[in-house]
Amino acid sequence: MAANDAFETACTLLEREAGFDRLSARGTIRIALRESGLEAAAVTPQQMQVVAQRVLPKELAARGIREPGPIVAKIATQVAAMSSAAGADTPESVFARLGGDGGRPA
Amino acid sequence: MTLAIVAGIANLVFVGVGTLVGVRLLVLASRTRELPETMLGFSLLLVSTLGVGMLALAAMVGTPEDPSRPLAAIGTGALAWGWILTAEFTRRVFRPHSPVACVASALSVAALAIASASYILSVLGGIGAVGITERWEWVVIRLCALGFYGWCGIESFRYWRMLEKRLALGLADPIVTNRLFLWTAVMACSVLNLAVSWAATVAGASPVLEAGVNLLTLVAGTTCALGLYLAFLPPAAFVRRFQRAA
Numbered sequence: 001m002a003a004n005d006a007f008e009t010a011c012t013l014l015e016r017e018a019g020f021d022r023l024s025a026r027g028t029i030r031i032a033l034r035e036s037g038l039e040a041a042a043v044t045p046q047q048m049q050v051v052a053q054r055v056l057p058k059e060l061a062a063r064g065i066r067e068p069g070p071i072v073a074k075i076a077t078q079v080a081a082m083s084s085a086a087g088a089d090t091p092e093s094v095f096a097r098l099g100g101d102g103g104r105p106a
Numbered sequence: 107m108t109l110a111i112v113a114g115i116a117n118l119v120f121v122g123v124g125t126l127v128g129v130r131l132l133v134l135a136s137r138t139r140e141l142p143e144t145m146l147g148f149s150l151l152l153v154s155t156l157g158v159g160m161l162a163l164a165a166m167v168g169t170p171e172d173p174s175r176p177l178a179a180i181g182t183g184a185l186a187w188g189w190i191l192t193a194e195f196t197r198r199v200f201r202p203h204s205p206v207a208c209v210a211s212a213l214s215v216a217a218l219a220i221a222s223a224s225y226i227l228s229v230l231g232g233i234g235a236v237g238i239t240e241r242w243e244w245v246v247i248r249l250c251a252l253g254f255y256g257w258c259g260i261e262s263f264r265y266w267r268m269l270e271k272r273l274a275l276g277l278a279d280p281i282v283t284n285r286l287f288l289w290t291a292v293m294a295c296s297v298l299n300l301a302v303s304w305a306a307t308v309a310g311a312s313p314v315l316e317a318g319v320n321l322l323t324l325v326a327g328t329t330c331a332l333g334l335y336l337a338f339l340p341p342a343a344f345v346r347r348f349q350r351a352a
Contacts, residue, residue: 037271037278050275091265094142094199095289096282098131099338 006048006079007033007040013078017071018060028063032056042090045082052076113320116327117162123331124154127338145195150334152188157181179226186222186247190215193254200261214250221246248304252297259293262286281340281348288337295326295333302326 007029015025030040032055038047052075060068131147160181167177193211201207225243266286272278299322306319336344 035271036275037268039268047272047277050277054275088202089140089142089199091199091262091286092269092278092282094140095285096279097138097140098134098143098146099281099285099340100134101279101282 004041004043006043006045006082009079009082010048010052010075013075014071017074018065020063024063028059029056032059035059044084045079046084048079049076052079109317109320109324113323113327114162116324116331117158120327120331121154121159121162123335123339124150124158127334128155130339142195142199145191145198149188149191149195152184152191156184157188158185160184175229179229182229182247183222183226185251186218189251189254190218192258196254196258196261200265214253217246218250221250248300252300252304255293255296255300259290259297262290262293266290279348280351281345284348285337288333292330292333292337295329299323299326299330 010029011022011026014020014029015022018025020028032051033040033043036047036051036055038051043051052072056072056075057068060071065071128147128150131143131150135144135147158181160177164175164177164181193215197204197207197211221243225241225247228241228243266283269278269283269286273280273283302319302322306315309315
C-alpha cells in the first residue's frame with residue numbers, strides 16, 4: 001500500500017464525517033500533518049493515527065467542530081487498520097542506519 | 107602564531123575524525139550495500155583525508171611554483187569529487203523524486219567536474235601570469251562547494267525541524283533527531299570555513315585578518331570534527347543519554 005493512502009483515507013473520512021468539502025478536508029489534514037512534522041506523500045498509517053488522535057482535534061475545534069472526539073476516533077481506527085508497506089528509504093531511516101541504529105525510525 | 111598552531115591542530119583533528127568516520131561508513135556500506143553510506147563514506151575520505159590532508163601537506167612542503175604542485179592538484183581533485191558525492195548524497199537522501207533537484211544537481215556537478223579538471227591541469231602546468239584565485243575555475247569550484255554544503259545544510263535543518271515536531275508526538279527517535287542536528291551543524295561550519303578562507307584569500311594577508319581566519323578555522327574545524335564524531339561514532343554514554351530520554 002502506498003504511504004499516502006493513509007492521507008487519502010483520512011481526508012475522505014473527514015469529508016464524510018465532518019461535512020467538510022474536499023478542499024477543506026484535505027487542507028485540514030495537511031495542516032495537522034505539517035504541525036506534526038509530516039508530509040502527505042510519505043505519512044504512514046501509524047503516523048496518521050497518532051496525528052488524528054493528538055493533533056487533529058485542535059484543528060477541528062478551530063474550524064468550528066464542537067465535538068471532534070467521535071470524528072477523530074473513527075479516522076484513527078480506520079487508518080490504524082491499514083497495513084503499512086515497507087517503504088523506500090527516508091532521510092530518517094538513512095540517518096538511523098548511518099549511526100548504526102539499524103534504520104528503524106521510532 | 108599560537109592561534110595558527112591551534113587552528114592547524116583543529117584541522118588535523120578534523121582530518122583524523124573524517125577519516126575514521128569515512129572508513130566506518132564504508133565498512134557499514136560493505137554490509138548494507140546501500141548507496142547513501144557508500145557516497146558519504148567516500149566523500150569524507152576524499153574531502154578530509156585526501157583533500158584537506160594533501161593541501162595542508164602541499165602548503166607545508168613548498169610554494170605553488172615548486173614540487174608541491176602535484177600534491178595540490180591531488181588535493182583539489184579529491185575535494186571536488188568529495189563535494190560532488192556530497193551533492194549526490196543530498197539529492198538521493200532528501201530529494202530523491204524532485205526533477206528540479208536532479209537537474210540542478212547534475213548541472214552543478216558538471217560545472218564542478220569541468221572546473222576542477224581545468225584547474226588541476228593549470229596547477230600541474232604552472233598557473234602563469236594569472237593568480238590562482240583570479241582564475242574562473244577557482245571561483246566555480248568555491249561556488250559549487252559553498253552551494254553543495256549550503257544545500258545539504260538547509261535540507262538537513264528542515265528535516266531536523268520536522269523530526270523535532272514528530273519527537274513531541276513520540277513519532278521520532280531522539281538520537282536520530284539529534285544526528286540530523288549535528289549534521290546540520292557540520293554543514294554550517296563547513297560553509298563558514300569555506301566562506302572565511304575564500305574571503306581571506308581575496309582580501310589578501312594582514313595580521314588581524316589572519317588571526318580572525320585562524321580563530322574561525324579553529325571553531326569551525328573543531329565543531330565539524332565533534333559533530334561527525336558524535337553523529338556517526340557516538341560513544342556509548344552519549345547514546346544512553348538519548349535512550350533514557352526516549
